[in-house]
Amino acid sequence: MQKKSLGKLxxxxxxxxxxxxxxAAPAAHAATKKVIVGIAYDLGGRxxxxxxxxxxxxxxxxxxxxxxxxxxxxxxxxxxxxxxRSSRLKLLVQAGANPIVAVGFNYITAVKTVAPLFPKVKFAxxxxxxxxxxxxxGLNFKAEQGSYLVGAIAALTSKTGHVGYIGGVKTPLLQAxxxxxxxxVHKIKPTDMVDVTYISTPPDFSGFNAPDKGxxxxxxxxxxxxxxxxxxxxxxxxxxxxxxxxxxxFSIGVDADEALFASNISSGSAKAILTxxxxxxxxxxxxxxxxxxxxxxxxxxxxxxxTNGGVGYALTGGHVSAAIQKTVNALAKQIAAGTxxxxxxxxxx
Amino acid sequence: xxxVNRVKDILRSPARLYLVAGLALAAxxxxxxxxxxxxxxxxGASGATLRFSIPLLMAxxxxxxxxxxxxxxxxxxxxxxxGTWMGAWFGFKSGPWVGMLAAAIGGIxxxxxxxLLTVRIGIDQAVSGLAINLLAxxxxxxxxxxxxxxxxxxxxxxxxxxxxxxxxVPWLSPHLISLEHKHYFFISDLAGIxxxxITxxxxxxxxxxxxxxxxxxxxxxxxxxxxxRFSGENPVASESLGVNVYRTRFIAIAVSxxxxxxxxxxxxxxxxxxxxxxxxxxxxxxxxxTVIFGNWKPxxxxxxxxxxxxxxxxxxxxxxxxxATLLAVVAIAVIVALIKLYQKKFKVAIISLVCGSLVLFxxxxxxxxxxxxxxxxxxxxxxxxxxxxxxxxRPPAMAGAPYRKGEE
Numbered sequence: 001m002q003k004k005s006l007g008k009l010x011x012x013x014x015x016x017x018x019x020x021x022x023x024a025a026p027a028a029h030a031a032t033k034k035v036i037v038g039i040a041y042d043l044g045g046r047x048x049x050x051x052x053x054x055x056x057x058x059x060x061x062x063x064x065x066x067x068x069x070x071x072x073x074x075x076x077x078x079x080x081x082x083x084x085r086s087s088r089l090k091l092l093v094q095a096g097a098n099p100i101v102a103v104g105f106n107y108i109t110a111v112k113t114v115a116p117l118f119p120k121v122k123f124a125x126x127x128x129x130x131x132x133x134x135x136x137x138g139l140n141f142k143a144e145q146g147s148y149l150v151g152a153i154a155a156l157t158s159k160t161g162h163v164g165y166i167g168g169v170k171t172p173l174l175q176a177x178x179x180x181x182x183x184x185v186h187k188i189k190p191t192d193m194v195d196v197t198y199i200s201t202p203p204d205f206s207g208f209n210a211p212d213k214g215x216x217x218x219x220x221x222x223x224x225x226x227x228x229x230x231x232x233x234x235x236x237x238x239x240x241x242x243x244x245x246x247x248x249x250f251s252i253g254v255d256a257d258e259a260l261f262a263s264n265i266s267s268g269s270a271k272a273i274l275t276x277x278x279x280x281x282x283x284x285x286x287x288x289x290x291x292x293x294x295x296x297x298x299x300x301x302x303x304x305x306x307t308n309g310g311v312g313y314a315l316t317g318g319h320v321s322a323a324i325q326k327t328v329n330a331l332a333k334q335i336a337a338g339t340x341x342x343x344x345x346x347x348x349x
Numbered sequence: 350x351x352x353v354n355r356v357k358d359i360l361r362s363p364a365r366l367y368l369v370a371g372l373a374l375a376a377x378x379x380x381x382x383x384x385x386x387x388x389x390x391x392x393g394a395s396g397a398t399l400r401f402s403i404p405l406l407m408a409x410x411x412x413x414x415x416x417x418x419x420x421x422x423x424x425x426x427x428x429x430x431x432g433t434w435m436g437a438w439f440g441f442k443s444g445p446w447v448g449m450l451a452a453a454i455g456g457i458x459x460x461x462x463x464x465l466l467t468v469r470i471g472i473d474q475a476v477s478g479l480a481i482n483l484l485a486x487x488x489x490x491x492x493x494x495x496x497x498x499x500x501x502x503x504x505x506x507x508x509x510x511x512x513x514x515x516x517x518v519p520w521l522s523p524h525l526i527s528l529e530h531k532h533y534f535f536i537s538d539l540a541g542i543x544x545x546x547i548t549x550x551x552x553x554x555x556x557x558x559x560x561x562x563x564x565x566x567x568x569x570x571x572x573x574x575x576x577x578r579f580s581g582e583n584p585v586a587s588e589s590l591g592v593n594v595y596r597t598r599f600i601a602i603a604v605s606x607x608x609x610x611x612x613x614x615x616x617x618x619x620x621x622x623x624x625x626x627x628x629x630x631x632x633x634x635x636x637x638x639t640v641i642f643g644n645w646k647p648x649x650x651x652x653x654x655x656x657x658x659x660x661x662x663x664x665x666x667x668x669x670x671x672x673a674t675l676l677a678v679v680a681i682a683v684i685v686a687l688i689k690l691y692q693k694k695f696k697v698a699i700i701s702l703v704c705g706s707l708v709l710f711x712x713x714x715x716x717x718x719x720x721x722x723x724x725x726x727x728x729x730x731x732x733x734x735x736x737x738x739x740x741x742x743r744p745p746a747m748a749g750a751p752y753r754k755g756e757e
Binding site: 043044045046047048075077078079170195197198199200201204206209210211212213215216217219220221223224235239242246 | 387388391393394396397400401486490501502503504505506549616620621622625626627628630662665666667668719720721724
């Protein structure tokens with residue numbers, strides 16, 4: 001019985017994957033001459049503050065300069081596999097989208113598979129520098145630099161000398177956030193304690209999409225003495241901000257300026273957001289789309305950091321005093337000049 | 350001699366549950382004093398355990414109802430998904446309590462579909478359950494795309510639901526918390542655990558917890574409950590004695606669906622505040638595991654849900670505490686070994702001691718327990734229970750077997 005149902009489970013998983021894919025896929029329209037931008041999102045969707053939304057904002061920024069381009073979107077699900085991601089990219093191509101932005105490192109294999117099949121379609125992938133194909137551009141962000149700055153802000157704000165970091169999924173990318181944050185904290189106060197929790201571990205990527213667990217994780221940190229918690233966890237961050245508000249403590253957002261959005265999460269939780277580590281995916285996406293439009297596209301890896309507005313920190317909410325800003329801006333200058341090298345490996349932070 | 354007999358009597362009576370719970374708490378208390386990990390029995394950890402356990406408990410009780418009536422319900426996950434969706438959408442439209450009700454109704458509909466397919470049409474129970482899971486997944490995806498974007502959400506996310514009110518028991522809660530912070534042995538731990546359950550607790554938690562005593566009462570104390578269990582043990586005999594097995598099973602599976610749906614709504618409405626695709630994240634299957642862990646008994650299901658919820662809460666809140674609880678595992682291994690030595694079962698005693706010392710070695714060799722392991726814990730526990738205690742497991746005799754009215 002057990003064995004039999006396991007076999008069935010396998011079949012069912014396959015069937016569910018194809019079902020999801022079928023539901024997700026918009027009907028393919030015949031290609032028109034109008035430029036259609038394709039965006040394949042990562043988990044979370046574009047209505048939540050985060051890099052999906054920023055990718056979309058990148059597209060709207062581009063529209064302001066070059067109006068008229070259409071948009072085709074493709075949604076991710078927790079049940080996605082490389083196969084379903086590839087199919088979704090193919091569907092975007094078949095729907096006439098070109099150029100196409102794949103948001104997030106989850107698309108590495110899918111882009112590697114699909115891009116060679118359509119050499120005339122230009123692809124960009126966010127958070128990856130490993131693909132070496134003539135029609136793919138990698139958009140990379142030195143997110144550890146932004147994390148370093150908010151780490152310094154956290155250390156300057158904390159009264160208990162105890163801060164926390166909540167990562168969505170334990171991947172090297174998120175560990176770079178952790179490393180940057182810890183280094184920033186310890187730059188200001190070398191003895192401050194930094195609690196670290198990851199909501200899930202690969203291949204389980206639900207940690208980007210679990211506000212309930214983020215809420216409990218943050219409560220745990222606050223109740224054990226932390227008073228500033230940095231959430232680099234996508235949709236999970238909403239739960240962290242809510243916990244901060246309940247406990248009367250501070251949280252730090254990630255990627256987008258979360259204080260602008262959090263009011264629709266629970267009344268007042270925007271006020272609990274001290275700052276956000278900005279990762280301006282929109283800058284990267286807009287630059288890619290502009291490159292394609294103006295014929296400057298080439299196969300390369302672009303890096304966005306403190307020097308070109310790729311990363312930074314947010315001031316919404318007014319919690320970051322002028323004195324703190326001054327200290328942090330001085331650190332930013334040192335990073336830009338290369339005198340501070342922000343680590344990306346938490347074991348060396 | 351008489352004292353020995355009296356001790357044996359106590360160990361056989363239902364009071365042994367309290368004894369075991371008390372010993373466990375004392376052990377945890379000692380561990381906290383010794384290792385300095387102070388979050389194991391704090392009010393925060395206990396509240397988080399409650400919030401993590403309830404969806405598992407609801408799914409587990411759902412599985413129990415269905416299997417006791419003789420039908421395996423792999424569709425629990427799907428029924429939970431239906432619950433998350435219905436709870437969030439109707440919660441957004443008409444308030445959270447309406448959402449909870451709608452989730453129960455959605456679960457009942459999914460349950461009745463499962464009953465129709467398995468009981469009436471006679472489709473294999475595992476196949477039907479998986480079909481329910483797929484159907485729930487696809488249908489909610491479709492409905493999300495239709496309803497959420499115009500209301501301010503997107504295809505994966507619903508708009509926010511107004512939260513259900515929280516309650517804190519006045520006087521008792523602050524006093525217990527201040528007692529907890531004094532860090533007395535045992536008393537403070539007990540105070541912390543109770544404080545966590547009555548401080549900032551959702552009314553929904555209280556309401557859903559009632560499902561446990563209600564299930565015990567209905568299934569073991571009423572005529573209807575006897576018929577349900579009879580249908581699971583021997584449908585042919587119960588039909589011959591005048592029980593309408595089909596109808597009984599329909600009702601039991603509908604209840605199963607309602608419970609799973611409520612568990613799903615708890616995740617979306619209470620824990621998260623909105624619907625997120627895939628937010629059940631396999632908790633229906635963990636619920637099914639609690640049924641096996643709990644030997645098809647409500648209190649066993651409850652114990653499983655609390656154990657799995659608690660490990661999750663510990664890991665999420667403070668991963669040090671998981672490491673400290675390894676010592677509790679060592680203690681259990683030593684106690685089991687002593688009991689088996691007393692019973693002169695040397696092989697089991699030695700195995701238990703070896704396992705215990707391996708864990709102890711790991712405790713000193715490593716500073717943390719890998720997150721992967723904790724995530725895997727419910728699966729591992731269920732495998733261990735199946736492997737080593739399968740002789741003592743007592744599933745309903747005809748759970749999973751096809752039954753046609755009038756056939757032997």
